[in-house]
Amino acid sequence: MKSKVAIAECRTYRQEPAERAIETVLDLLGGWQEFVSPGETILLKPNLLARCEPEKACTTHPQIFAAAARSLQKEGFENLLYGDSPGNHLMGTEQTAEGCGIRQEAEALGIGLADFSKGEKVMYPQGYEADHFVLCSGVRSADAIINLCKMKTHQLERITGAVKNTFGCVYGFNKAASHARFPNADSFAKMIADLNLLVKPRLHIMDGVIAMEGNGPHSGEPMPMYVILASADPVALDSVFCRLVDLDPALVPTNVYGQEYGVGTYEEERIQILTEEGEVSMAEAVSKWGNADFNVERGADFKGQLNAIRFLQPLLDRKPYVKKQLCVGCGICVQACPLEEKAIYLKNGKPAYRYRTCIKCYCCQEMCPEKAIDVKQGRLARLADRNWKV
Ligand code: SF4
Ligand code: SF4
Numbered sequence: 001m002k003s004k005v006a007i008a009e010c011r012t013y014r015q016e017p018a019e020r021a022i023e024t025v026l027d028l029l030g031g032w033q034e035f036v037s038p039g040e041t042i043l044l045k046p047n048l049l050a051r052c053e054p055e056k057a058c059t060t061h062p063q064i065f066a067a068a069a070r071s072l073q074k075e076g077f078e079n080l081l082y083g084d085s086p087g088n089h090l091m092g093t094e095q096t097a098e099g100c101g102i103r104q105e106a107e108a109l110g111i112g113l114a115d116f117s118k119g120e121k122v123m124y125p126q127g128y129e130a131d132h133f134v135l136c137s138g139v140r141s142a143d144a145i146i147n148l149c150k151m152k153t154h155q156l157e158r159i160t161g162a163v164k165n166t167f168g169c170v171y172g173f174n175k176a177a178s179h180a181r182f183p184n185a186d187s188f189a190k191m192i193a194d195l196n197l198l199v200k201p202r203l204h205i206m207d208g209v210i211a212m213e214g215n216g217p218h219s220g221e222p223m224p225m226y227v228i229l230a231s232a233d234p235v236a237l238d239s240v241f242c243r244l245v246d247l248d249p250a251l252v253p254t255n256v257y258g259q260e261y262g263v264g265t266y267e268e269e270r271i272q273i274l275t276e277e278g279e280v281s282m283a284e285a286v287s288k289w290g291n292a293d294f295n296v297e298r299g300a301d302f303k304g305q306l307n308a309i310r311f312l313q314p315l316l317d318r319k320p321y322v323k324k325q326l327c328v329g330c331g332i333c334v335q336a337c338p339l340e341e342k343a344i345y346l347k348n349g350k351p352a353y354r355y356r357t358c359i360k361c362y363c364c365q366e367m368c369p370e371k372a373i374d375v376k377q378g379r380l381a382r383l384a385d386r387n388w389k390v
């Protein structure tokens with residue numbers, strides 16, 4: 001059977017069009033009753049990476065959160081909670097949600113905060129890459145999770161969409177520690193695929209009205225895509241996102257391992273795209289909603305080919321670096337580094353890197369509130385990319 005991905009156009013975050021788009025994708029997928037049952041405790045899990053105004057396109061827009069919540073309430077699903085484990089654990093979920101405008105919407109709708117202030121170790125011996133996770137209590141106690149993810153770029157995995165958004169189920173500092181345990185894009189993606197198999201959100205709804213391109217997932221630029229996507233298959237959903245931005249889904253590790261481990265499929269012929277006008281082909285969806293100029297990493301990945309010639313690795317690595325003129329010396333990047341002996345430290349009030357020990361997890365880049373950290377490619381990779389694109 002094919003994985004269904006529903007697409008609805010939504011050109012603004014005003015309440016009425018946002019609600020209409022959410023209702024449309026739900027209708028196309030058969031309605032909420034396909035995913036949740038009466039009496040269940042339903043956790044709405046937006047992307048709350050950092051305390052950012054909605055206009056920055058860093059987090060799920062409050063109107064998309066509210067539209068999904070209202071739609072559930074209208075259908076009689078009353079046991080709703082919300083939460084996500086933000087990048088800055090010290091700030092906490094509530095304060096982060098307030099800065100993103102989600103707390104206000106939740107309170108107006110009478111939706112409480114799930115318990116993201118505690119974590120529980122969950123053994124997962126059947127995991128392919130991870131044998132345990134420390135999950136937020138609010139995730140453990142929910143009967144069903146509705147994943148309200150954001151359409152964004154990501155410096156480690158190229159994109160962050162439905163599959164990657166489940167990482168916010170992991171409690172607090174364990175997220176940073178996970179970067180140390182799974183230090184490259186492949187092992188990290190394998191762990192994320194395991195996590196998806198464990199927490200199994202019932203439905204994934206992607207806010208792609210205003211997406212984030214470039215230096216995501218925190219410091220990129222807003223880019224209108226004007227779509228809401230929804231699917232029970234997060235890999236299929238992410239692969240439609242990839243196609244819309246002219247990125248080969250097979251280059252995204254979370255797609256590759258998501259498919260290999262049975263989370264879903266990124267193969268076009270196994271995906272059915274549903275719209276208000278009926279079923280459409282991927283090409284038709286791309287011609288209607290695609291943006292080939294979307295700024296996302298499309299370069300070929302040479303890591304696998306070059307394992308045998310490791311001396312070239314420093315020329316291939318993509319390194320974080322600080323744009324000193326934007327840096328205010330707050331030190332959040334240093335706190336974000338998951339290594340015991342930090343690979344970033346403050347020197348004369350500004351961050352400096354120890355590249356020899358840096359594992360390229362990009363947590364520092366993710367958490368910088370001033371967009372002062374970017375990632376640059378090694379010289380050889382730049383050359384390789386240029387050749388590949390010709
Ligand atoms: S988080 Fe950003 S602004 Fe703060 S010290 Fe690090 S680079 Fe500078
Ligand atoms: S310096 Fe940045 S990229 Fe390197 S390990 Fe630390 S947080 Fe990760």
